[in-house]
Amino acid sequence: MVFKCIPKFVEKIWGDENLAKRYSVNGKIGEVWLCSDFPSNKTDIIDENGKKISWDMINDMWQTTRFPFLIKHIKATQWLSVQVHPDDGAARKIGEPWGKPEMWFFLNGGKIVNGFKRGAIAEVKKGNRDWKSLLNFVEVKAGQAVYIQPGTVHAMGPNVEVYEFQLTSDMTYRLYDWDRGRKLHFEEAMSVATENIAEPFEFREFSCPHFSVKLIQADGKIKVKKSVYLVEKGLFKTQKCEVPTSFISCEQGEIAAKGRIFEMGAKR
Numbered sequence: 001m002v003f004k005c006i007p008k009f010v011e012k013i014w015g016d017e018n019l020a021k022r023y024s025v026n027g028k029i030g031e032v033w034l035c036s037d038f039p040s041n042k043t044d045i046i047d048e049n050g051k052k053i054s055w056d057m058i059n060d061m062w063q064t065t066r067f068p069f070l071i072k073h074i075k076a077t078q079w080l081s082v083q084v085h086p087d088d089g090a091a092r093k094i095g096e097p098w099g100k101p102e103m104w105f106f107l108n109g110g111k112i113v114n115g116f117k118r119g120a121i122a123e124v125k126k127g128n129r130d131w132k133s134l135l136n137f138v139e140v141k142a143g144q145a146v147y148i149q150p151g152t153v154h155a156m157g158p159n160v161e162v163y164e165f166q167l168t169s170d171m172t173y174r175l176y177d178w179d180r181g182r183k184l185h186f187e188e189a190m191s192v193a194t195e196n197i198a199e200p201f202e203f204r205e206f207s208c209p210h211f212s213v214k215l216i217q218a219d220g221k222i223k224v225k226k227s228v229y230l231v232e233k234g235l236f237k238t239q240k241c242e243v244p245t246s247f248i249s250c251e252q253g254e255i256a257a258k259g260r261i262f263e264m265g266a267k268r
Contacts, residue, residue, distance in 0.1 A: 001061075002224070002237050002255065003053055005246040006044040007073075008033040013180070014078040019161075023243050031074050035228050035246035037067035038168050045248065048238055061250040062226065066097060069211060069228050069264050070168040073244050075161040082113055082135065082176040086192045087150035091171055099150040101210050102166035105203055105262070109141045110160035115197035116153050124190065131176050136197060145203035151194035163230060163244070165213050165264050212268045218257035224249040227265030234259020 007023065012030025020029040036043045037055050045053045059067055085100035092098075113135045120134040128134065135153065140146070140160070148154050153175060156162070173189035174182065205214045216222055218234070228248055231241045235258040239245070 001047075001250045003045045003047055003058065003248045003250070004239060005035045005248065006046065007245075008036065008041050008043050010041065012076075013182075014076045014080055016075045016077050019073070019075040028077075030076065031072050032244070034071045034073055034230060034244060035248065036070045036072075036168065038070060038170055040170070043246075058248060058250070066168055067248075068098075068168055070166050071228060071230055071246050071262075071264065072164040072166075073162075074156065074164055076156050076158060078158055079178050080156040081174045081178070081182070082131065082153060082155040083172050083174050084153050084189045084193045085148070085150050085169070085173070086171055090150075090192050091169065096169060096171060098167050098169060098210070100166060100169040100171050101150055101208060102148045102164055103145055103206055103208070103211075103213055104148065104156075104162040104164055105145045105213075106140050106142055106200075107161040107163065108159065109139065111137055111139055111157040112146070112160060113153065113155035113157075114138045114146060114199070116193065116195045118195060121190075121193060121195060138200060140200050143203060144200045145206060146198040146200050147206065147208060148198050149196060149208070151192055152196045152198050153189075153193055154198060163262065165211065165262070167210055207268045209267060212265055214263045216257075216261040216263055218259060218261050220256070220258070221254050222257040222261070223252070223254050224263075225252045225265065226250060227263050230262040230264070231257075232260040232262075234261070236261070 010031040015028030015030035173185040175189040
């Protein structure tokens with residue numbers, strides 16, 4: 001059985017009206033939640049006949065209480081906040097089932113923050129707040145990806161556009177916000193921050209302890225399994241997709257498919 005996710009649109013101060021127009025909606029949309037069982041931003045799910053399906057039903061099929069995988073489409077007009085996510089241990093201390101590891105696949109190039117520089121944590125503890133000297137910046141290109149493991153300080157720069165693949169969590173500690181005046185979570189961020197660097201790599205397939213992501217160029221039929229599929233544009237079973245669309249497969253089989261498709265599932 002294959003089910004279609006109906007996206008949720010989230011406005012941000014750094015959002016992009018052009019991203020909204022792509023999905024035929026209005027507003028400064030920063031994030032399109034393409035597949036999400038997160039309590040405050042659940043995507044609706046429908047079957048092949050357009051009937052709405054509950055997340056409880058999906059989770060029963062997957063034998064989980066919260067669906068583990070979340071996919072977003074993100075585009076920024078400004079720098080996103082410099083932030084960090086907790087690992088499983090830190091998350092469970094405050095009642096969450098897991099931390100927030102994520103992988104970004106870049107749809108265009110730009111600049112990102114991909115970690116603290118060596119010695120930066122000690123400098124911050126001494127009171128240094130010259131963030132441009134403390135943070136590591138890197139240029140990325142379309143087709144590359146980075147793995148943001150928990151504890152990695154990171155930020156997305158202007159005009160960067162990504163598909164984000166992550167565990168279902170929204171635990172984000174904002175360390176610095178480019179003086180925009182929003183609430184920071186400095187103590188929480190520093191309690192989980194490391195000096196790990198997220199190195200860009202050419203993407204075809206990726207696996208970490210929490211999930212795997214694979215790129216499929218489909219032109220006919222593909223074999224599916226219990227995974228989430230992001231169809232950029234094309235065909236998936238009986239569904240024609242004009243914009244990025246996510247599907248949840250609850251069983252193994254072979255289906256008609258065409259286009260660039262990302263498969264997200266359990267660690268390989």
